Amino acid sequence: MATIRVENAEVTSVMKTGKGFRIQTMYKIKDGTEVAEKWVVWTGEKVNVGDVVTVEGKWSKKDERFTNDANEEIKYTAYHVNDTTVTRSAQPSALAQKGEAALREQWPSATVDEAPF
Numbered sequence: 001m002a003t004i005r006v007e008n009a010e011v012t013s014v015m016k017t018g019k020g021f022r023i024q025t026m027y028k029i030k031d032g033t034e035v036a037e038k039w040v041v042w043t044g045e046k047v048n049v050g051d052v053v054t055v056e057g058k059w060s061k062k063d064e065r066f067t068n069d070a071n072e073e074i075k076y077t078a079y080h081v082n083d084t085t086v087t088r089s090a091q092p093s094a095l096a097q098k099g100e101a102a103l104r105e106q107w108p109s110a111t112v113d114e115a116p117f
Contacts, residue, residue, distance in 0.1 A: 004059040004081060006039055008089050011051045021047050023055065043084040057084035 009023035020042040026034050041055050060082060065075045 002059045003057065005054065005056045006081065007054045008052055009039065009055065011047045011049055011053060012038075013049060014047060018046070019044060023053065039079050039081055041081045041084050041086070043086055045084070045086040047086065052089040054087045054089055055081050055084050057081040 006023060006025060009025045012022045012024045014021045020040060023039045023041055025037045027037060028034055039055070041057070043055075043057075047053060058081070060080045062078050062080060063075070064078050065073055067073055
């Protein structure tokens with residue numbers, strides 16, 4: 001089985017069972033459009049939505065399908081990381097960076113840890 005390392009990925013959701021979570025990274029394609037790369041990480045490691053992590057483990061994929069509310073069958077391939085080592089990154093999450101950018105646009109002199117009003 002192949003091993004994989006996903007660096008500086010943002011935690012987008014945590015499994016209710018506490019046995020895994022989903023992460024996402026972003027990259028730009030040739031035309032400049034940003035595309036999300038999503039992974040399911042299986043581990044007992046405790047993380048929170050918005051945390052930025054680096055994960056290493058065994059890579060696998062699973063073809064999945066479900067029927068949506070419009071009664072359409074949706075098929076996709078899910079990428080999984082198993083037997084995972086999780087390291088927290090010092091890099092802030094993309095969501096936090098966007099929030100700070102929006103704050104700076106409205107109130108250029110404000111600091112992030114204080115209310116701008």
